[in-house]
Amino acid sequence: DVADLSGVPDWLPDHLRADGIEALYPPQAEAVEAGVTEGENLVAAIPTASGKTLIAELAMLSSVARGGKALYIVPLRALASEKQSDFEEFEQYGLDVGVSTGNYESEGGWLADKDIVVATSEKVDSLVRNDAPWIEDLTCVVTDEVHLVDDGQRGPTLEVTLAKLRRLNPDLQTVALSATIGNAEALATWLDAELVDSDWRPIELQKGVHYGQALHLEDGSQQRLSVRNNEKPTAAIVRDTLTDEVDEDGTVVEEGGSTLVFVNSRRNAEAAAGRLASTVRPHLTGAERERLAEVAEEIRDVSDTETSDDLADAVADGAAFHHAGLSRGHRELVEDAFRDRLVKVVCATPTLAAGVNTPSRRVVVRDWRRYDGSAGGMAPLSVLEVHQMMGRAGRPGMDPYGEAVLIANSHDEVDELFERYVWADPEPVRSKLAAEPALRTHILATVASGFARSRSGLLEFLEQTLYASQTDESGRLERVVDDVLTYLQRNGFLEIEAGELDATSLGHTVSRLYLDPMSAAEIVDGLRDWERRGGRAATDGEAADGDEPTTPAESGFTTASDLAEEAQAAADADPDDISALGLYHLVSRTPDMYQLYLRSGEREDYEMELFEREAELLGPTPSEYEEGRFEDWLSALKTARLLEDWATEVDESTITDRYGVGPGDIRGKVETAQWLLGAAESLASEVGLDAARAVSEARIRVEHGVREELVDLAGVRGVGRKRARRLFEAGIDDRAALRDAEKSVVLAALRDRRKTAENVLENAGHRNPSMEGVEPAPDVSVDVE
Ligand code: ADP
Structure with a gap:
């Protein structure tokens, strides 16, 4: 019983009861027996949705109650805010919770006063590198999803960071939470920890495989699940799950439920959601349709892109997709609507399995293979991943049990899937550090x-x-x-x-900037190359990149007449100027930028593009015979062109179409570019190169997504790229002009949005931003898209 807990704050038992938690789940009780509330190290390897969060909370709260400070390490930035809101419930009892995201190099001194800090392992690593003083005050560290040490990209950071934290404070309590894995023992040995290794789940899970007209379950039973003519198996399962179960008298014994469908790519998630919408729609009540229409409108308000439209259309019909290309606003709206049981089916990619903390009656793992570049084709998912997805099935207290099914396309595949996933044990976790x-x-x-x-x-x-x-x-x-x-x-x-x-000194700088040394070397070489060619920083009042030569054609790829014009402009331009595209390309080819792939058929386009704009790039173009390096160079050019489009105010939806990405991807590339360009500025001054000004301007432009003339305006909080352009068109050039402008003009330029106008004026430093009694000036055109 929660009242018997010792070592935790007095308020905790009542708080837990208010949340419907009366007694600990068995693995939680084991963790307490192992000493998690007394500062003992612990590895807890237990299934998804079996109450790991409470184990973490018991460790952190008891450590804080003893006068300590706790750190919770999340694997994905997207999960930080979710954990933050979980832990913020403790603020009513006087605890302070802080989340550390954002730029790697920012120092995070303000976190010194927090009792619980949430951060990604990369962020913690960076805080250690930058000597954040409070790191030494930590008494407890919890690592979520520690099995990700197996991940080649991020695992080593987690591993090394834990080793550093433990070296800084040998008494640090280390708690590691893991999915069920094959070798939890090994993790416990590594961390000198007690081990709770359990298969217990709060609700029974039946795994199975669907084939033909039946669902084959692991207990040997079969359910009839009929697939109609021309119906896909997934649609049949979603329909079956939605249908109320009725007994002979027609009374509902079990209400219809929701389904979570895992597919292998974003595009497939979107396509599946679009198709399943028509399966769901007939099952919606009038009231549900009305509420869904409202959610759809909120989704459209988040951003004006095709992804946004597609999502809104699906949601209006009770279906949705969920992947890393969505913006956070979209993801939250989808998750909330799914939890509220308005959205009946969500199609998600496996990378976000961890992020969709939304139990549903059934889980369908539709694709068990996914494209893997290193394998050169489709490769099967790991057992661990599939089991984590399957673990989302079943809502405690609502369903008798959860069902998770794979889909077989042939009779033989039924057996294969049982062997490979249903009966299989998850793989052991292996360190990827020695790379x-x-x-x-x-x-x-x-x-x-x-x-x-x-x-x-x-x-x-x-x-x-x-x-x-x-x-x-x-x-x-x-x-x-x-x-x-x-x-x-x-x-x-x-x-x-x-x-x-x-x-x-350079090494110290690179470490603090959180750069891969290879990125730093690439950037320094590129900037040196520019200097060797006689480069200089832009002179006052002149765009570093020149206006014409780098302005991309607004629609699609360059046309012949654009080419002629650009060639002329390039000839007129000062060859010494450093172009924004050159800088975007430089940072895009470092290992710290996740480049855009070239799609089939695109290679030629970008070869053309390279031919046209090679002079702007920094450093020698690799020979076409160096297959790998040349291909990288082209992918970096594609990425750089996306950044350049963004920094020349090309529409978000045009960019998502042109590069085949989601709005969240633009955000991701922009943030990485901002960080790398900021680092390039520091490196330039570190090695005594005179490029800082040009780099800084390229950074600010990509940050705000504006051309050079809007840099100042877009820097005013609440303005952004579109509003900056409207203000500029209305004759307001910069922040100072905004302060002095006629309020009626500002109001008209901001399309009569009073609250916005007042905010913007206030942020620009206006002494009396009130718009009371002001009417929008009639002669201001706000035709800008
Ligand atoms: P995990 O992190 O293991 O995936 P969570 O910690 O999110 O799972 O727990 C899943 C759900 O179970 C949460 O809604 C949580 O409130 C609930 N829960 C956790 N422990 C208990 C308990 N002892 N009794 C009842 N419900 C619990």
Whole structure:
């Protein structure tokens, strides 16, 4: 019973009861027995939706009650806000909760006063590199989804960061939450932790495979689930789930429920949601339709893009899609409507399985293969991933049990899917640390922040990682470490003398900026190349990139007459100017930018584009015979063109069409570019290059998505790219002009939105922003899109 908990704040039992939690679930009770409320280390490997969050809360709250400070590490930024709102419920009892997202390099000093901090592992790593003083005050760290140490991209960061935190405070309580995995033992050994390894679930889960007209379940039973002519199996399952179960007298014994469908790509998620809308629609009541129409309107208000339209159309019919290309506003609206049981089916990509904290009666894993670049084709999902998706099935207290099904396309596939997923145990988790890209950045940071001062000290530090605890092959890590040390020395990040390691000033800067050393080397080389060609920063009042040569054609790819015009303009332009496109390309080709792929048939377009604009790019174009590097160069050009479009005020919806991306992707690229250009500014001054001004302007333009003349206006909070353009068209050039402008003109330019106008004036520093009694000026045209 929750009243028997000791070591936790007095208010907690009542708080939990108010939330419907009377007694601990068995794995939670085991965790308490293992000492989670007394500062013991713990690894809890338990199924999805079995109450891991409460285990984390017990650890953190008891640690804080003893006068400590807790850190909760999330795997995805999108999950930080979800956890933040969970923990903010404790603020009524006087606890302070802070979330640390945003720029890697920002110092986070304000988090010093918080009792609980939520952050991604990358952010924590960055805070350690930048010596955030409160890191040493931590008494408890909780890692969510720790099985992701297996992820080649992000796993090593988590591993090294945990090792650093534990070295800074040897008494740090470490709690790691994991999905059920094959080797939870290994994680517990690595972290010197007690282990709770359990299959217990609050609601029974039946896994199965659908084929033909039947659902084959793991207990050997079969349910008839008929597929109509021309109906896809997924649609049949969604329809069956929606249909009330009625007994002979016609009374409803079980109300219809919702379905979560996992597919392998964003495009498939969107297409499936579109098709399933027609399956769901006939099952909606009039009242539901009305409420869904309202949600659809809210979705359209979030952004004016095709994705937004498609989502709104599907939601109006009770279906939705959910993937990382959606903006946060869209995701929240979808999740809320699904929880409120208005949206009856959500089609999601596996990457977001963790983010959709929304139980549903049935889960359909429609695609169990997905495209994998490194495998050169379709590759099966891991058992762990499939089980995590399946674990979302069943609503405690509402369903007798949850059902999760895979879909077979042939009789043989039924057996294969049972073997591969239904009866299979999840894979063991393996460290991915001993890879060069991971070690490049982590070795530099480890040396720069003083965790190791010699080669032997470095190896000793790395002994504390999961990798070291898992490998028998001791020589391998040492070999990779030596390769990486050589690379870092050769590029001027480290000095090595008689086994002593010392970060150079450049090395320190790179570590603090949170850059991959290879990105830093690429950026420095690119800027040096520009200087060698006689580059100089833009002179006063002149755009660094010149207006004409870099302005992309507004519609699609360059036409012949554009080409002639551009060639002329390029000839007229000062060849010494550094172009924004050149800078966008430079940062886009670093390993820190996730580049856009070239779609089939696009290669030629971008070869043309490269031919036209090669002079603007920094550094020598690789030869076409260097297949990989040349391809990268073109992908970087595509990415750079997206950034350039954004920074020349091309419509969001035009960009999403032109590059085949979602609005969330534009945001992601823009944020990464902003960060890398900011880093480039620091690097330029670090190595004594005179490019900071041009880089800074390119950064501000991409940040606000505006041409050069709007940079000042768009910097006023609440203005943004579209409003800045409208104000400019109305004759208001900059912040100062905004303060002095006729209110009636401002109001007209802002399309008679009074509240907005008052806000904007206030943010611009106007002394009396009130719009009372002001009428919009009639002669101001606001025709700008
Ligand atoms: P996980 O993080 O393991 O996926 P959660 O911690 O989100 O799962 O828990 C799933 C749901 O179970 C939440 O809605 C939570 O409030 C509820 N829950 C957790 N522990 C208990 C409990 N002991 N009794 C009743 N409900 C609980």
